[in-house]
Amino acid sequence: MKTRWWTIAIILGLVVVNYIDRSAISFAASHLRDEFGITTAQYGIISSAFSIGYMLFALLSGPLVDRFGSRRVLITGMFIWAAATALTPFAGGFIGLILLRILLGAGEAPCFPAATRIASRWLPAHERGKALAMIGGVAVSGSLLIGGPILTQLIALTSWKGMFWVLAIAGLVWVAVAFPFLKNSPSEASFVSEEEQRYIRSGQTDGEDSGHESKVDWGEILRNRNLWLVGLGYFSWGFMFWAFMYWLPQYLEHEFGLSIKAVGGFSVAPWAAGVVGALAGGILVDRVYKRTESIRSRFVIIGVALLLAGASIAPIVFFPGNLTIALICISAGVGFGFVTGGIWWVASIDAAPSQPGTAAGFADACFALSGIIAPTVMGFIVGRTGTYNGGFLVMTILCLVGAVAMLFFTKEPEREPAAVVPGAPKGEFTTAK
Template identity: 30%
Template sequence: MSTSPPSTIAPAPLERPIYRRIVVRLVAFVTLMYLLNQFDRGNLAFARETLSADIGLSNAAFGLGAGIFFIGYFLFEVPSNLLLHRFGARRWLARIMITWGLVTFAMMFTQDTTSFYILRFALGAAEAGFFPGAVYFISQWLPSRERGKVMALLSAAGPAAYLLAGPLSGVLLGLDGRASLHGWQWLFLIEGLMTVTIGILCLFVLVDSPRDARWLDEREKAALQRSLREDIGDSSSHETRIWHIVRQPRVLLLAGVYTCMQITNAGLIFWLPAITSRIGGLSTLEVTSLSVAPYAFQIIGLFVLGQQSDKHGRRHLYVLLGCLCIAAGLAASALVGPAAGLIALCLSFFGYGTMSAFWSLASSYLDTTSGGAAGLAFVNSIAALGGFVGPTIFGFLKDLTGSDRASLLVLTLFGVLASALVLFVRDPRDRGTTTHGTPTKEATS
């Protein structure tokens, strides 16, 4: 698949206010959707202790249940994004959100290990396709030169969700006993209803394409569509068959890098409160609040790495830097005490800020046709298997060794592997290379 090199032409005066309106009217709402997405995906980490005690889950069983979510996600990811292209982002993203909100609500009825596994699988299946669908939706509205900052904003909703979810979860868990419900039941009940409500609003807020936007006049629509056409080049020459996409080495490398990153990320997300509790002498509210501190560093990393990759255009180098930070932070956390270990993990979470550069790198290679949506979904769905591996390994080793050290060291190895794989990735829009890695006329002159 070929894409044109990045445009070095600055946006026309007419385009800049259009981009601002797109961010305010569409990207901000998609970011809110992603915020709730991360709430509902990660609330299990905060409910772990009381939920496990009430239904009798071991560390290994909890880790397996946390990971089963990603199996459902993997199986339904690519089909979901193909259907998104067929039905349109507005309807399909709303469907995804309403469905996963209902499953989150149903989590309050978890009674035993079996029902826990079933509902976690269902949650992954329901959520499948959301994030790559959101990336695809944004690519329908903004040219690649504008996506780095926007992807940083969208990706920042992830760590921001955990910063908010820690204290909120502590409050909701404190409702234990009200209306004869456990605290973890209140957690799933309230967050599930919030998600369903926003999912319904999605139908009234999102617009599938610039030509359907009533808040743009004809001159603005023409300018925006011209900018998007210049960005993707001649789409008639793009191959959209999924097999053509997934067999390309660069796509497979992107999937490998993101899978390793997801193994480390998911392993930490679901066990970070447990890691924090090693400090000792902390109340439930203090543990849930303190355990989200590293996410503040992820937000910093998202904007720093995203903006710098926009500025310099060498996105793969910023992905490499992020992966190295992930590995270094995990290794240090395994080798020092509990309090220092939590501080060391702040470096790892800063490294996760490279997600904004990574998705800009991926979307710049995969065009905005249905094949592009499927390609993004392929990368994300393969990485979902990493989401299964991370928490499962962590829980198994925690039961086996009685500590977190072995788990953190194994996650470190995956951070190192991600760094090694990035060395073979090249941004197709880097200055001086074409999509296929050959020198441009400018580079050889």
């Protein structure tokens, strides 16, 4: 394995631990209600609390990653979120759970801004689509795919409290692996060959070989029209994603009377579809870009995927109470949604190649905002109506809004002519500055 892909593999492991940790509470929801007297509405608020910490620190962690480098910020974040996970059984009640979920969100927030920066520093541009699809799509959906069976079995073997402690230990194991091997850029890694370093630099723009930046230019971020539209689209997909991550086990358990073990099995299908969608999206975005060299082609792919995701969810409203139809529709919606999984991060790099962590943090904060809103809205709808149909309708509408934004309001960025990099492999170019 080339060194650059070993680095990506370490980040993939981080994402798996990240998403299994954040979704664990959905499988312990019934136990939390019994232990702490949590109501359905309060559970929705507790789920949203994670994204409060996540959104605030996604905005902060992007500049921190660009300033201090991914390695230091990620390892510090892992210690924070491992502590929050381990302390969850000792929360004591509603307020304690809210505070620990905010802390967990703060610890996990640097993950994707740091991963985006590492991809831009360790990979040439033409390899980033599939890598970021693996990081932002396959690893996310894959962790939720395996997370259901793993978490339900951990609860059965160790109790719901033991499940949280095992997850905290898994985070510390990741630190032990990452500490000696994870570097901010190839230039900081003595174990990278000169040949591989030349290959990586041949596909980078000026400034993308640095491990960290001296300052952050927020003006470049906030003036970028495409980045704002990416934020809107990411919010639209995020509502569906967060709603299913926190409410799918509850939906299957209460709507169809499934046991917790059966919920773990049936929850596999949507996230398996997400893995397929993420793989397809990663391959598609790289191939289309290689053929067209159009950055806007990425937004078109996102728009079509959001349109299909929203259309897939709509039939559930008209055929309530049918488990087969529900699983097919949810799986299709999640699968099409995850086609966009890695493209958000590619688009962030394109928006601000000199400070990809900050750009990714901005996009991630928009995604986190939907994570604040979606669980609470779903809890309110279910609590008031006794049905999930209103939530499915909101998902469909938001996906349509995001699709329109991506398809009709994005534009091709102005770029400098490409120039051949001395010593680059034949056919490889970079953007002139």
